[in-house]
Amino acid sequence: MTRSGNTSFNRSRSDISFGSRFFLGIEAPMATQRLDLPTLIERYHDEDRCRELLEMLRWPDGVRCPRCEADNLSPIATRHKWDCMACGYQFSVTAGTVLQDSKLPLWKWFLATYLVAESKKGISSNQLKRTLGVTYKTAWFLTHRIRGAMGQLERAQLGVVEVDETFTGGKPRYRMSDEDRYEAMKRGESATKKRPIIVGAVERGGEVRLRVVPNRQRGTLHEFIRSEVADDASAIFTDEWGPYIGIADENTRHETVKHSDDEWVRGDVHTNSIEGVWSLFKRSVIGTHHHMSVKHLPAYLDEIAFKFNNRSNEHIFRETLRVLVTADPLTYETLTAD
Structure with missing residues (x-):
C-alpha cells in the first residue's frame, strides 16, 4: 500500500x-x-x-x-x-452517503439518477426495474434514496410568491354524508375521505416549496408561509380562500384572485405559476406512478420540487449526483418502518 x-x-x-x-x-x-x-x-x-x-x-x-x-x-x-x-x-x-453499502454497480446508479432527474413526470419503480434489470425492491429502494437525497437540501426563503393548496389521491372508496362534508370543509380538510392536502409556494421566476399538511386552516397555512417566505417579501398572491386573510404585514402585501367569479388574472395578481406546479404533480401521478402512498408522498414532492427548481439547469444530472454524495444515508429499514 x-x-x-x-x-x-x-x-x-x-x-x-x-x-x-x-x-x-x-x-x-x-x-x-x-x-x-x-x-x-x-x-x-x-x-x-x-x-x-x-x-x-x-x-x-x-x-x-x-x-x-x-x-x-x-x-x-x-x-x-x-x-x-x-x-x-x-x-x-x-x-456516509445514500450510496453507502449499495451492491449495485455505480454505472447503474448513474443511469437511474439520470432517468429520475431528466424525466419530467418521473419514472416508476416498475419501469426502472425493467430498464436496469433489477428486482422491484431494488428499483424502489434506489428511487427513494434519490428522492431522499433531493429532500435534504437546505433552501433559502422565497420572495414574491404564489401560494395555493391541492388535494391528491384517486376517487374515494366511499362518499361522506353531506353533514360530514360540510364539517370537513369548515375545518379546512378534504371533503372526501383519505385525500391528503398539499400546500405549495412558488416564487415568481424562482423555486417552489411543497408540503403535506393536515388541513387548510388559518394556522396551518400561515405557519407554512412564515417558514417558507422571507419576511421582506413584497407580495403574496393567493386565491380567495378565507384562511389566507391576515397574512399581510407592513412589508408584504396580500392580493387575491377570485376564481369563483372566473377571475384568474388581474394585472400581476394571479396563481398561474403554482397551478402549473400542480399540473406537473398530477401528471406525475396519473401518467407515471398512478398511486403515491401517504407515507412517502413528501418524498415524491421533494423530487418534483427539486426538478422544478433545477428546470433551467443544464447540469441537473450532475447536481443530482452531487446531492447523492453529500446527503446522509437512508436505509431500507427507515423507509419501510411504520
Missing part, C-alpha cells in the same frame, strides 16, 4: 479525462451542452469513470476524511478506499 497523500486511485487530479472535465463544466466554452443518454452511457459505462466523477463532486477541493476532515490520506487502491492517517478511518467515496 503506497502512501501518496491526497490522490485519486488511477490518476492525478490534473489528468482527469476530457469527458469528466467537460461534463463538470471545467471546459467552460462547451459546458452549456446538456448531457444526453447516449453520451452518459459512453462516458460512464465503467466503475472507474463513475467513481472519479463522484470524488470530484464530493470533494471539489481534494479528498478529506469524512470523520475528522484531515487530508493526510493513503489510498488503498485494490479496495477503492482511503486510509486516514489522522484518525485511522477507512472510507470510500460512497461512505
Whole structure:
C-alpha cells in the first residue's frame, strides 16, 4: 500500500479525462451542452469513470476524511478506499452517503439518477426495474434514496410568491354524508375521505416549496408561509380562500384572485405559476406512478420540487449526483418502518 497523500486511485487530479472535465463544466466554452443518454452511457459505462466523477463532486477541493476532515490520506487502491492517517478511518467515496453499502454497480446508479432527474413526470419503480434489470425492491429502494437525497437540501426563503393548496389521491372508496362534508370543509380538510392536502409556494421566476399538511386552516397555512417566505417579501398572491386573510404585514402585501367569479388574472395578481406546479404533480401521478402512498408522498414532492427548481439547469444530472454524495444515508429499514 503506497502512501501518496491526497490522490485519486488511477490518476492525478490534473489528468482527469476530457469527458469528466467537460461534463463538470471545467471546459467552460462547451459546458452549456446538456448531457444526453447516449453520451452518459459512453462516458460512464465503467466503475472507474463513475467513481472519479463522484470524488470530484464530493470533494471539489481534494479528498478529506469524512470523520475528522484531515487530508493526510493513503489510498488503498485494490479496495477503492482511503486510509486516514489522522484518525485511522477507512472510507470510500460512497461512505456516509445514500450510496453507502449499495451492491449495485455505480454505472447503474448513474443511469437511474439520470432517468429520475431528466424525466419530467418521473419514472416508476416498475419501469426502472425493467430498464436496469433489477428486482422491484431494488428499483424502489434506489428511487427513494434519490428522492431522499433531493429532500435534504437546505433552501433559502422565497420572495414574491404564489401560494395555493391541492388535494391528491384517486376517487374515494366511499362518499361522506353531506353533514360530514360540510364539517370537513369548515375545518379546512378534504371533503372526501383519505385525500391528503398539499400546500405549495412558488416564487415568481424562482423555486417552489411543497408540503403535506393536515388541513387548510388559518394556522396551518400561515405557519407554512412564515417558514417558507422571507419576511421582506413584497407580495403574496393567493386565491380567495378565507384562511389566507391576515397574512399581510407592513412589508408584504396580500392580493387575491377570485376564481369563483372566473377571475384568474388581474394585472400581476394571479396563481398561474403554482397551478402549473400542480399540473406537473398530477401528471406525475396519473401518467407515471398512478398511486403515491401517504407515507412517502413528501418524498415524491421533494423530487418534483427539486426538478422544478433545477428546470433551467443544464447540469441537473450532475447536481443530482452531487446531492447523492453529500446527503446522509437512508436505509431500507427507515423507509419501510411504520
